Amino acid sequence: xxxxxxxxxxxxxxxxxxxxxxxxxxxxxxxxxxxxxxxxxxxxxxxxxxxxxxxxxxxxxxxxxxxxxxxxxxxxxxxxxxxxxxxxxxxxxxxxxxxxxxxxxxxxxxxxxxxxxxxxxxxxxxxxxxxxxxxxxxxxxxxxxxxxxxxxxxxxxxxxxxxxxxxxxxxxxxxxxxxxxxxxxxxxxxxxxxxxxxxxxxxxxxxxxxxxxxxxxxxxxxxxxxxxxxxxxxxxxxxxxxxxxxxxxxxxxxxxxxxxxxxxxxxxxxxxxxxxxxxxxxxxxxxxxxxxxxxxxxxxxxxxxxxxxxxxxxxxxxxxxxxxxxxxxxxxxxxxxxxxxxxxxxxxxxxxxxxxxxxxxxx
Amino acid sequence: xxxxxxxxxxxxxxxxxxxxxxxxxxxxxxxxxxxxxxxxxxxxxxxxxxxxxxxxxxxxxxxxxxxxxxxxxxxxxxxxxxxxxxxxxxxxxxxxxxxxxxxxxxxxxxxxxxxxxxxxxxxxxxxxxxxxxxxxxxxxxxxxxxxxxxxxxxxxxxxxxxxxxxxxxxxxxxxxxxxxxxxxxxxxxxxxxxxxxxxxxxxxxxxxxxxxxxxxxxxxxxxxxxxxxxxxxxxxxxxxxxxxxxxxxxxxxxxxxxxxxxxxxxxxxxxxxxxxxxxxxxxxxxxxxxxxxxxxxxxxxxxxxx
Numbered sequence: 001x002x003x004x005x006x007x008x009x010x011x012x013x014x015x016x017x018x019x020x021x022x023x024x025x026x027x028x029x030x031x032x033x034x035x036x037x038x039x040x041x042x043x044x045x046x047x048x049x050x051x052x053x054x055x056x057x058x059x060x061x062x063x064x065x066x067x068x069x070x071x072x073x074x075x076x077x078x079x080x081x082x083x084x085x086x087x088x089x090x091x092x093x094x095x096x097x098x099x100x101x102x103x104x105x106x107x108x109x110x111x112x113x114x115x116x117x118x119x120x121x122x123x124x125x126x127x128x129x130x131x132x133x134x135x136x137x138x139x140x141x142x143x144x145x146x147x148x149x150x151x152x153x154x155x156x157x158x159x160x161x162x163x164x165x166x167x168x169x170x171x172x173x174x175x176x177x178x179x180x181x182x183x184x185x186x187x188x189x190x191x192x193x194x195x196x197x198x199x200x201x202x203x204x205x206x207x208x209x210x211x212x213x214x215x216x217x218x219x220x221x222x223x224x225x226x227x228x229x230x231x232x233x234x235x236x237x238x239x240x241x242x243x244x245x246x247x248x249x250x251x252x253x254x255x256x257x258x259x260x261x262x263x264x265x266x267x268x269x270x271x272x273x274x275x276x277x278x279x280x281x282x283x284x285x286x287x288x289x290x291x292x293x294x295x296x297x298x299x300x301x302x303x304x305x306x307x308x309x310x311x312x313x314x315x316x317x318x319x320x321x322x323x324x325x326x327x328x329x330x331x332x333x334x335x336x337x338x339x340x341x342x343x344x345x346x347x348x349x350x351x352x353x354x355x356x357x358x359x360x361x362x363x
Numbered sequence: 364x365x366x367x368x369x370x371x372x373x374x375x376x377x378x379x380x381x382x383x384x385x386x387x388x389x390x391x392x393x394x395x396x397x398x399x400x401x402x403x404x405x406x407x408x409x410x411x412x413x414x415x416x417x418x419x420x421x422x423x424x425x426x427x428x429x430x431x432x433x434x435x436x437x438x439x440x441x442x443x444x445x446x447x448x449x450x451x452x453x454x455x456x457x458x459x460x461x462x463x464x465x466x467x468x469x470x471x472x473x474x475x476x477x478x479x480x481x482x483x484x485x486x487x488x489x490x491x492x493x494x495x496x497x498x499x500x501x502x503x504x505x506x507x508x509x510x511x512x513x514x515x516x517x518x519x520x521x522x523x524x525x526x527x528x529x530x531x532x533x534x535x536x537x538x539x540x541x542x543x544x545x546x547x548x549x550x551x552x553x554x555x556x557x558x559x560x561x562x563x564x565x566x567x568x569x570x571x572x573x574x575x576x577x578x579x580x581x582x583x584x585x586x587x588x589x590x591x592x593x594x595x596x597x598x599x600x601x602x603x604x605x606x607x608x609x610x611x612x613x614x615x616x617x618x619x620x621x622x623x624x625x626x627x628x629x630x631x632x633x634x635x636x637x638x639x640x641x642x643x644x645x646x647x648x649x650x651x652x653x654x655x656x657x658x659x660x661x662x663x664x665x666x667x668x669x
Contacts, residue, residue, distance in 0.1 A: 325467030332461025
């Protein structure tokens with residue numbers, strides 16, 4: 001037995017809708033097998049991962065907190081991927097946004113600087129993220145260098161820059177030699193939505209980003225251009241759309257969103273700059289973008305789901321004593337299933353006996 | 364042993380994993396498949412290779428386990444991109460994410476364990492020749508294997524009929540299919556070969572480079588290997604030059620850090636990554652006028668029309 005792919009006459013709308021659900025179901029089955037191999041009761045383990053975090057208010061808020069950067073970054077990346085532009089260095093743009101915004105927080109620390117500090121930090125973070133993303137974009141447009149490889153290389157560079165700053169010039173002198181900046185002042189902190197809660201204003205910004213992206217893609221010429229350049233580059237060229245400008249535009253927007261997410265993360269839930277503050281949000285956001293079918297609203301739902309896996313993974317590490325890396329395994333498997341199921345939107349699988357060549361069947 | 368000899372030896376050691384992984388990826392890409400999951404296959408080769416060597420006490424078996432792990436990872440990639448015509452870029456990323464997670468899971472039980480590193484060749488008199496003795500006759504088997512592998516790949520791609528068919532499939536899969544060549548079958552073999560090489564390159568790190576495993580120890584080498592294939596313009600012999608250049612950058616920045624020049628160590632550590640971007644720019648720019656050297660069908664899914 002072997003299988004061949006048959007192109008469908010048109011996209012299957014039904015499968016487009018259910019494919020993320022099939023992918024999640026297949027992932028849960030695979031995870032159950034993995035848990036069994038690790039010697040855990042699969043049902044209890046899955047409950048710890050996916051149900052327990054929904055049961056108390058702290059975890060529920062935490063899902064909102066963790067999905068905020070995921071959704072913001074993934075919306076930006078989806079614009080790139082729709083236009084067939086491959087920014088995979090969002091993690092670096094996220095870190096650079098955090099670093100650049102923190103610069104203002106570090107410089108104004110202990111001063112009586114007023115309300116302008118936080119907006120300036122957010123604007124700086126977004127601008128720095130966009131500038132950092134434009135490096136691979138310009139290398140691509142100007143010299144034809146693969147944006148995939150150069151954007152990824154810059155993730156390592158951003159990580160090392162962050163490491164240098166918090167171990168060197170920006171280290172908190174009263175921080176007992178820990179590599180971290182001093183805690184940000186109140187004026188440099190993203191306020192929480194509820195007094196004493198965890199959920200912060202960043203969540204509202206993420207929702208705003210989703211709304212704007214939805215309108216951009218559905219109702220504007222720019223949105224049409226993004227979709228056309230990705231789906232039919234030749235037609236886009238005839239229509240007078242410039243593919244190079246599209247690379248610059250999508251990289252700048254996705255970099256700005258990643259940078260903004262970065263500074264919101266350190267000025268919000270974390271409160272200071274430290275190495276390793278990101279559990280790989282920039283990479284997980286790639287999965288979020290695909291699981292959300294590159295649609296802003298889908299990304300919002302996918303972001304909440306993947307945030308759940310981060311929290312479930314932490315709970316499972318404590319209560320089940322399974323390694324934290326299991327969360328990454330889970331995310332990788334999920335992306336495989338999402339991509340595989342997406343293939344069924346365009347193709348139908350037909351099984352054929354291995355003796356007959358498929359070409360013999362139809363004249 | 365003089366300083367120069369020590370530096371050359373460490374450059375060779377640092378280059379070998381890059382050369383092994385890049386050689387495999389070159390064959391994969393020549394068949395028209397872009398597998399971005401090299402980093403994931405390498406780290407799986409490292410974790411499984413170390414586990415194998417630690418449990419059996421044999422470097423050779425460890426290397427075999429590493430190769431198997433890399434091949435298994437690439438089989439997942441082949442099933443998705445060739446069997447289901449899924450986007451190759453996204454699948455490669457998924458492979459990397461999965462590989463980093465799985466290797467952490469597998470390697471967690473082995474962190475802190477040590478093994479005896481791969482033995483080095485020793486031929487009396489020859490190995491003891493000053494300056495070049497250790498460089499030519501005192502390496503571990505991986506180093507010789509990597510050079511032999513590249514030569515074999517060159518011979519296969521450019522001197523055999525099978526290699527010609529593989530290149531034809533990479534340059535125009537529709538024509539190759541029309542001529543009756545089994546496009547998907549040959550691509551599958553090329554992907555599996557790439558996975559085996561990446562697994563071996565990854566296994567080199569804990570088996571010979573450092574005799575222990577740490578999570579994430581490939582540190583972007585898989586991505587640098589991908590850039591090396593571009594640097595080499597998809598030609599096997601140029602890979603050797605590229606890999607040794609990158610090994611040299613890695614080792615020289617380590618020595619500069621050790622010398623205490625007052626330059627932040629993080630800046631030195633970022634040099635290999637910055638060099639990669641720079642090389643990509645220079646190579647792509649130089650090629651701009653002459654047309655791309657990349658296989659014409661690289662990265663495009665192939666679904667036979669009937």
